[in-house]
Amino acid sequence: MVRAAVVATLALGFVGAGFGFVAFLSQLRGVEVKPARNADGIVVLTGGSSRVSDAMELLAGGYGKRLLISGVHPTNDVSDISRMLPDNHKLLNCCVDLDRSAVNTRSNAAETRRWARERGFKSLIVVTSNYHMPRAIVELSHAMPDVTLIPFVVVGDKWRDEPWWTSGATLRLLLSEYVKYVAAEVRVRLAGIGLDLTSEHADPPSGVLPPRRPATAQAN
Numbered sequence: 001m002v003r004a005a006v007v008a009t010l011a012l013g014f015v016g017a018g019f020g021f022v023a024f025l026s027q028l029r030g031v032e033v034k035p036a037r038n039a040d041g042i043v044v045l046t047g048g049s050s051r052v053s054d055a056m057e058l059l060a061g062g063y064g065k066r067l068l069i070s071g072v073h074p075t076n077d078v079s080d081i082s083r084m085l086p087d088n089h090k091l092l093n094c095c096v097d098l099d100r101s102a103v104n105t106r107s108n109a110a111e112t113r114r115w116a117r118e119r120g121f122k123s124l125i126v127v128t129s130n131y132h133m134p135r136a137i138v139e140l141s142h143a144m145p146d147v148t149l150i151p152f153v154v155v156g157d158k159w160r161d162e163p164w165w166t167s168g169a170t171l172r173l174l175l176s177e178y179v180k181y182v183a184a185e186v187r188v189r190l191a192g193i194g195l196d197l198t199s200e201h202a203d204p205p206s207g208v209l210p211p212r213r214p215a216t217a218q219a220n
Helices: 002-026 051-060 078-084 086-095 105-119 133-143 157-161 168-192
Strands: 041-045 066-070 096-099 123-129 148-154
Touching: 002 168, 041 051, 041 105, 051 066, 051 078, 051 086, 051 123, 051 148, 066 086, 066 105, 086 096, 096 105, 105 133, 105 168, 123 133, 133 148, 133 168
Parallel strands: 041 066, 041 123, 066 096, 123 148
Antiparallel strands: none
């Protein structure tokens, strides 16, 4: 009896996780779509290929007044990023802020909240990779419930070139991100009923902008 109950519980948990993973995948866009509206500001979370360049394009297109690049390596400055994006030199000098404090998605959200409050921004375009967007929105919405968030997903070339299920590396990335997304959802829901889990160690450091080259897809 006990063994059967344990097996049944494990089976239900496995099925539930499977359905949850499918639901997670259904949130991931396969194409990049320009935002339907402008916002006060734009925030890009480093850690994935072409995120920063896509965010700069949105800024150049007038989709926001200022851009926050969150998760920049402490040794990087505007001149380092300018070398990567030489066509955006003027915008980098006038309208871009760097956050060097964030080391993971949760601290990205905390630093973005501080920046938005200092600027008086009430709406933000959020730029990050498609697989990272669900968790980013969970963390940012929790940190800034009074700010309107407009997702702009970045779709990598590899995602476009081959189905995710044909690549072991992509499948592992998606499974890992799904686990982090579920953990973030659980923590935020517990916080909503007064059980605030303050530890940030469950979310490993995101890939950040290394010196003189764009950030590549790592933990975020």
